[in-house]
Amino acid sequence: EDKVVQSPLSLVVHEGDTVTLNCSYEVTNFRSLLWYKQEKKAPTFLFMLTSSGIEKKSGRLSSILDKKELFSILNITATQTGDSAVYLCAVQGLIQGAQKLVFGQGTRLTINP
Amino acid sequence: GAGVSQSPSNKVTEKGKDVELRCDPISGHTALYWYRQSLGQGLEFLIYFQGNSAPDKSGLPSDRFSAERTGGSVSTLTIQRTQQEDSAVYLCASSLEGTSGGYEQFFGPGTRLTVL
Numbered sequence: 749e750d751k752v753v754q755s756p757l758s759l760v761v762h763e764g765d766t767v768t769l770n771c772s773y774e775v776t777n778f779r780s781l782l783w784y785k786q787e788k789k790a791p792t793f794l795f796m797l798t799s800s801g802i803e804k805k806s807g808r809l810s811s812i813l814d815k816k817e818l819f820s821i822l823n824i825t826a827t828q829t830g831d832s833a834v835y836l837c838a839v840q841g842l843i844q845g846a847q848k849l850v851f852g853q854g855t856r857l858t859i860n861p
Numbered sequence: 862g863a864g865v866s867q868s869p870s871n872k873v874t875e876k877g878k879d880v881e882l883r884c885d886p887i888s889g890h891t892a893l894y895w896y897r898q899s900l901g902q903g904l905e906f907l908i909y910f911q912g913n914s915a916p917d918k919s920g921l922p923s924d925r926f927s928a929e930r931t932g933g934s935v936s937t938l939t940i941q942r943t944q945q946e947d948s949a950v951y952l953c954a955s956s957l958e959g960t961s962g963g964y965e966q967f968f969g970p971g972t973r974l975t976v977l
Contacts, residue, residue: 782965790969791904793966796965848909849894849906
């Protein structure tokens, strides 16, 4: 069964701390892994990773994929209160000829001032 | 359009009534997805369209749920005889259909459905 598992489920830190969010997966015919940030309703896109070992970076956020060990991490340095959100990991696979996106349950990150 | 739009943004209905949710994808996006997010839960895949056809309907929770897409653009998700457990935020996403390396899905703002 295709699945995506994120850890931790919840994380509370102080402003300025660095956090690492984890995502492990099992999916048929892996295509890519995506990270989203969800603050209210719609998730907003952060990164898409397709190649192993290549870090994607955007400001204080970075992410890397390990296709051999089937996991990805999302790092946030110098956290700010505006980083508080649910971070979703999703993996795209090709199942019976159809593209499918499987989401993890999310990590709820709370940044305290 | 500039992004994925959904309507209505909020819908309150009585148990047993039918509801129709609408999604307008980004122009030119051939793939369209419906998801559901219940309170405190992760995103649950419902159905995927490639053009007007739905190669993957595996996520539809029951035969009360149906979806269609016309003209390779607008999609409607219909829930018949709504139940209280149908209460959730229904999210639509669209993407370009890539042939390799995956692709990015862009999400709409969602429709919050409340069944009383």
